[in-house]
Amino acid sequence: MPVNLVAPDPASLLPVPGVRLGIASAGIKKAGRRDLTLIELAPGSRVAGVFTQNRFCAAPVTVCREHLTRGDVRALVINTGNANAGTGDEGLDRARRTCSAVADLFAVDATQVLPFSTGVILEPLPIDKILPALPAAHADLAAGHWSEAAAAIMTTDIVAKGASRQLQIDGRTITVTGIAKGSGMIHPNMATMLGFVATDAAIAPALMQRMVRDVADVSFNCVTVDGDTSTNDSFILIATGQAGNAEIADAGTDYSALKAALADVAIELAQAMARDGEGATKFMTIAVEGGRDRAECKQIAYAIARSPLVKTAFFASDPNLGRILAAIGYAGVQDLDVNALKVWLGDVLVAEAGGRAAGYSEAAAAAVMKAAEITVRVSLARGDARATVWTCDFSYDYVKINAEYRT
Amino acid sequence: MPVNLVAPDPASLLPVPGVRLGIASAGIKKAGRRDLTLIELAPGSRVAGVFTQNRFCAAPVTVCREHLTRGDVRALVINTGNANAGTGDEGLDRARRTCSAVADLFAVDATQVLPFSTGVILEPLPIDKILPALPAAHADLAAGHWSEAAAAIMTTDIVAKGASRQLQIDGRTITVTGIAKGSGMIHPNMATMLGFVATDAAIAPALMQRMVRDVADVSFNCVTVDGDTSTNDSFILIATGQAGNAEIADAGTDYSALKAALADVAIELAQAMARDGEGATKFMTIAVEGGRDRAECKQIAYAIARSPLVKTAFFASDPNLGRILAAIGYAGVQDLDVNALKVWLGDVLVAEAGGRAAGYSEAAAAAVMKAAEITVRVSLARGDARATVWTCDFSYDYVKINAEYRT
Known part of the structure; x- marks a missing residue:
């Protein structure tokens, strides 16, 4: 719905x-x-x-x-x-x-x-x-x-x-x-x-x-x-x-x-x-900031927003940080320093220095993921550009709707 | 399986x-x-x-x-x-x-x-x-x-x-x-x-x-x-x-x-x-030929192979030609002449001249789609390069496996 x-x-x-x-x-x-x-x-x-x-x-x-x-x-x-x-x-x-x-x-x-x-x-x-x-x-x-x-x-x-x-x-x-x-x-x-x-x-x-x-x-x-x-x-x-x-x-x-x-x-x-995305159960905002230009911010935001693995994790309310980091890593920004970036789920800092944030609490991250609206914020810490992308999660119903569309 | x-x-x-x-x-x-x-x-x-x-x-x-x-x-x-x-x-x-x-x-x-x-x-x-x-x-x-x-x-x-x-x-x-x-x-x-x-x-x-x-x-x-x-x-x-x-x-x-x-x-x-792809029910071979270079053939093959819409259609055994053509169109090959290309499902010519092939038969295409192994062949008709990509379809079980992986 x-x-x-x-x-x-x-x-x-x-x-x-x-x-x-x-x-x-x-x-x-x-x-x-x-x-x-x-x-x-x-x-x-x-x-x-x-x-x-x-x-x-x-x-x-x-x-x-x-x-x-x-x-x-x-x-x-x-x-x-x-x-x-x-x-x-x-x-x-x-x-x-x-x-x-x-x-x-x-x-x-x-x-x-x-x-x-x-x-x-x-x-x-x-x-x-x-x-x-x-x-x-x-x-x-x-x-x-x-x-x-x-x-x-x-x-x-x-x-x-x-x-x-x-x-x-x-x-x-x-x-x-x-x-x-x-x-x-x-x-x-x-x-x-x-x-x-x-x-x-x-x-x-x-x-x-x-x-x-x-x-x-x-x-x-x-x-x-x-x-x-x-x-x-x-x-x-x-x-x-x-x-x-x-x-x-x-x-x-x-x-x-x-x-x-x-x-x-x-x-x-x-x-x-x-x-209203097909089968959507969550509305996701992916906000990338601190980039050298808007293009690289969009590139990373879209890599996260398009990842089937990220989208199914959000469907499951699973704070699967690893999938988000992997998507950032393969977005194609070649000289990205992964040790400098930070990632937040809602207001919870979840990643820094190339891994989990020092004070990371699975319970706090899981609480964010239970909401119907979730913001993933990524700071690249190398400039002033920013970009925001909106998407939804990937559910059983997405497959159902698209497997049955013509019938 | x-x-x-x-x-x-x-x-x-x-x-x-x-x-x-x-x-x-x-x-x-x-x-x-x-x-x-x-x-x-x-x-x-x-x-x-x-x-x-x-x-x-x-x-x-x-x-x-x-x-x-x-x-x-x-x-x-x-x-x-x-x-x-x-x-x-x-x-x-x-x-x-x-x-x-x-x-x-x-x-x-x-x-x-x-x-x-x-x-x-x-x-x-x-x-x-x-x-x-x-x-x-x-x-x-x-x-x-x-x-x-x-x-x-x-x-x-x-x-x-x-x-x-x-x-x-x-x-x-x-x-x-x-x-x-x-x-x-x-x-x-x-x-x-x-x-x-x-x-x-x-x-x-x-x-x-x-x-x-x-x-x-x-x-x-x-x-x-x-x-x-x-x-x-x-x-x-x-x-x-x-x-x-x-x-x-x-x-x-x-x-x-x-x-x-x-x-x-x-x-x-x-x-x-x-x-053995997660949730796979079909094995798909995407073969693109007649390209100017291997890179553009791979680019188009991957656009088809990665499309969630194409993959869910294959899961449904639906010869949804439109989704394949749309993926070819957005692959990013900028000067592609869509009126020159041809698409086959198995041995069945399904698209030419920018639309459905003249002798297109939904029954023949549907018969190909029922098989567990399906080849999509695309001819770009502008060179001698070729590339082949293998993938699988996108099923309910893909979502299930990835929504439950950590639990």
Whole structure:
């Protein structure tokens, strides 16, 4: 079951002026399931995205990248149940035909529509089911449908994921609302995850790509469930500019304030994916500090977070320090001085000087491990850089879910 | 249960002239368990080794490296039940004291003894139990004790691992016999594995390090169970020179013939570790061909072999092609043309042109997946290089074994 995670109260997901969402049931994988979402953006909205690094990127990712280069995006269309990945030229054609059908509904050009798909791969996208359902999704468009959209984009997720924040910029109230899906195959660069974060702030188009990367780097790119990365991962940032603030034109104070709010929402969504990780019983935060640069801190944090041995030990509430130290040792940081580093489980210092800490108490470490939320902190003692990664444990249910996914 | 693996018939493990083995019970972790092994080498034997790349290397690995630089190794001492890793200076001292005690028995110098330990880490090596048991191991020395030694070095292994070959060089019969242990935390460079392969061939000292690397590269460095690497991994090659062949002095025909026999034994041992992988129900061979170089072939083979999603699908006998393609896509080969590659499950072509193969039949693929031994073959179609990796599937029992290891 998800670790300390409940679906957001619908009232807590604040409308973002300039954004409306509509949901319908196309019956892609299961009759009656609300599996098709449209997001309408007001004219003048700015959109930027980051996508999977997988060489097998899905057809909708290819089409998204193309359409984003043209700008002036006015609609997003998201289906679950089928990823339209590994589907060749026919898959590209079906993604484009979906965009055209959406464009007709909004009286815009097909290149102003971004398509997203998630679900089984290698199966043809059933546009015979999707296209006829688009008018119902269009008729459902409303500014208050964020929580319905959060539920509609789920696949193996148990809990819908959404978050909102507000802040003041230039005397105006700025709203940030985001939704995401993802619970397995979660790893940076990126994961089977879709994330959509929208704000009504006005921000210069030239800053949008930088902002989406800045935000992804501290949120969606810091979460892993099983280390696998997917063909369809996408994180989209939308700025409608309806708040009336003076357009943010450089990376100054207003940029930083907006970035902090966007990151806050994105981090909550990213952590929710680890809390809802397939079979998760524990939520783990791996915080590495004192590194020479952020890259080596991330490298070590991910080695710990991805280790099946560490993850099964956490499932068993076993303070198996040896597995953590071994993962640090094989992370690939070549000149690491293992005698200088320290490791804490929660607030308990467990390792120093290349072995167990002097005052180590198995009982104290075991007490930390019993909690549903556990922080592993590693100090490398050779610099000022730091990085944090979130993950979950590895349980019987992970195997069960993934052994039975297609059946 | 191990996949098509039984312990070797003791008679099939041929004595290697110049090598004797003795086993005793030190009661390190469990009273009565035969957990201590001595290997005696005749004067003039040549020894070379490759060791873990883990920054947290264990005390015995540090001592082995030191002693190997001095040459003239005359004895090996191996204990299970305790890895003497993460034990700091005290651990180094205990490893050296063990060497001294062994050296006294053989009337050699402590630097002529190589120590090996495997088992739990971060616990002090119980030399109070080990040292008193050494005389019994010494009294047990016999040329025919290979299978007893194979059993004595096991930890989580279910089945003892050993193999022999014979060949002719220079008109003489050359024998090669090896034993190994390892079933989890198995990954190249290297794994919780100990491997000892001995031959009576005469080979120049200058060629020994090259030979041990050549052999490891096609055997122990091609196997993975869970991707974790350990603090104690060691592979040792011994050449006693007792066969009477003219010393192999260059990398010519005789070198190649000996290398082939050594590799044959080492590959059988490495495959046995995957067959005996923790919780294994399937033995998987991942063969990647048509690469530009061996490195990129290995990179892709390991991405498939390490993927928890691929491994759970194999456990479920599910021909989940999508997970294999996704793993190929995220392996990190940046300019890979996914439309050019082909994938076979057994003899069944399942993927080409970026998606499912034209004549793909789920029934045919499912039939392949039902077998206990499955080969995934990937053709990259951009060169002549190839690499093969062996692994096993990921089952409920993997989680069970690793969640309960310390309890």
